Amino acid sequence: MIRKTRLFTPGPTPLLPAAQFAMAAADIHHRTAEFRALYTCVLVQLKKFVGTEAGDIIILSSSGTGAMEASVSNLTSPGDRVLVLTAGKFGERWSSLCKAFGCHVDVVSAPYGQTFSIDEIKANLHLETRAVFMQSSETSTGVRHCVPAVAKLLKDTASEALLVVDAITGLGTTHIDMDGQGIDVLIGGSQKAVMIPPGLSYLAVGPRAWDRMEAAYNPRYYFDLRKERKNARNGESAYTPAVALIAALGAALDWIAAQAATAENPAGDIVEGRKKLIENAETIAAMTRAAMLAMGCTLFAPDAPSAAATSVLPPAGVSSTLFVKELKSRFAAIITDGQGEMKGQIFRIAHLGFFDYMDTIALIGALEQVMVKSVPESGCKFGDGLIAAQGFYAQRSATAAAENKCQCGRSTCCLA
Numbered sequence: 492m493i494r495k496t497r498l499f500t501p502g503p504t505p506l507l508p509a510a511q512f513a514m515a516a517a518d519i520h521h522r523t524a525e526f527r528a529l530y531t532c533v534l535v536q537l538k539k540f541v542g543t544e545a546g547d548i549i550i551l552s553s554s555g556t557g558a559m560e561a562s563v564s565n566l567t568s569p570g571d572r573v574l575v576l577t578a579g580k581f582g583e584r585w586s587s588l589c590k591a592f593g594c595h596v597d598v599v600s601a602p603y604g605q606t607f608s609i610d611e612i613k614a615n616l617h618l619e620t621r622a623v624f625m626q627s628s629e630t631s632t633g634v635r636h637c638v639p640a641v642a643k644l645l646k647d648t649a650s651e652a653l654l655v656v657d658a659i660t661g662l663g664t665t666h667i668d669m670d671g672q673g674i675d676v677l678i679g680g681s682q683k684a685v686m687i688p689p690g691l692s693y694l695a696v697g698p699r700a701w702d703r704m705e706a707a708y709n710p711r712y713y714f715d716l717r718k719e720r721k722n723a724r725n726g727e728s729a730y731t732p733a734v735a736l737i738a739a740l741g742a743a744l745d746w747i748a749a750q751a752a753t754a755e756n757p758a759g760d761i762v763e764g765r766k767k768l769i770e771n772a773e774t775i776a777a778m779t780r781a782a783m784l785a786m787g788c789t790l791f792a793p794d795a796p797s798a799a800a801t802s803v804l805p806p807a808g809v810s811s812t813l814f815v816k817e818l819k820s821r822f823a824a825i826i827t828d829g830q831g832e833m834k835g836q837i838f839r840i841a842h843l844g845f846f847d848y849m850d851t852i853a854l855i856g857a858l859e860q861v862m863v864k865s866v867p868e869s870g871c872k873f874g875d876g877l878i879a880a881q882g883f884y885a886q887r888s889a890t891a892a893a894e895n896k897c898q899c900g901r902s903t904c905c906l907a
């Protein structure tokens with residue numbers, strides 16, 4: 492049998508063909524008018540994609556963690572008291588980063604698979620708290636954290652703490668209103684919803700954060716955001732940028748805009764296109780959740796599922812690694828195991844970026860093959876998962892068209 496390799500991983504995600512072509516053609520020097528035109532255009536589009544008017548976009552040549560580090564090194568000083576909200580591996584990364592830069596770190600944590608209690612955050616917010624760091628979507632557990640609720644808490648308590656959000660898998664899977672909600676820094680990465688290879692991270696930085704940088708004195712050099720902003724205003728980056736990835740990003744943002752093309756406006760619109768991207772992720776995430784339950788699996792994050800990735804607990808006594816291995820060897824489908832101590836416990840299926848209905852149905856079909864052959868005690872039969880996913884899809888198409896509402900299915904939906 493022929494097998495096509497397909498990524499179902501929450502970063503890197505499948506590459507958009509238009510972005511791959513743009514990369515191959517990006518043979519330009521970074522101190523030329525051609526590059527300045529490209530870079531300026533990408534910054535404008537990215538700003539709309541992130542959804543801020545007040546903030547400035549900074550692109551860094553690094554994986555997502557580089558932008559996380561830049562937000563800590565540029566906004567804090569040694570001894571600053573900061574609050575980290577953590578419920579998984581990426582939340583723990585915030586703690587490590589803040590400690591590495593000499594901050595006094597308070598932590599509010601939630602068990603893996605769950606989200607935070609706002610009351611507990613309130614109790615741990617002090618007058619001296621200089622910044623709050625959190626994820627929008629915790630990719631290691633598949634949980635969506637409620638950024639608007641944390642932002643509201645900071646506003647209601649007139650806190651001077653900056654809100655820094657790792658939205659690396661939140662962007663393109665959830666509606667975030669940076670200016671309206673009062674988020675100071677929003678972070679994204681290239682290998683996630685924007686469908687290009689790893690190697691770029693980006694930050695939207697709001698006015699309060701720029702002010703804070705004037706006084707903050709932790710060391711930084713390559714990731715000096717103020718230097719990058721100065722250069723970006725002239726259409727350049729401070730050092731040699733990843734030119735090919737920037738060309739790819741430009742093509743991907745054009746493609747996202749074109750998802751909202753109309754007869755009058757064939758190029759589409761990036762803000763409307765972003766909504767389609769989010770709706771797509773929400774839909775296939777919900778199809779996947781319905782299928783997994785119907786096949787005898789359990790959801791690891793049932794109360795606050797992220798539309799970026801679904802974390803699945805296999806039937807009792809079965810290792811998640813079996814699913815990862817069988818899907819790869821039999822179908823060349825790459826899903827991810829749990830990270831760290833969650834390895835063997837959960838498997839994760841991504842929905843952010845360039846995935847569609849066909850990918851989703853195919854993966855559910857392949858998972859049924861694995862269940863029926865390798866986990867017969869589950870009682871799963873061919874069609875169990877597919878019927879549930881098909882049913883959700885058919886019913887959703889009708890209601891979404893009628894109401895144009897969020898499909899995340901959470902009782903505590905941020906948009907409800």
Ligand SMILES: *Cc1c(COP(=O)(O)O)cnc(C)c1O
Pocket residue numbers: 501502554555556557581626628629630657659660680
């Ligand atoms: C992918 C990811 C990151 C960044 O990881 P890198 O390997 O540095 O790109 C950070 N936070 C979350 C939530 C992620 O999913």
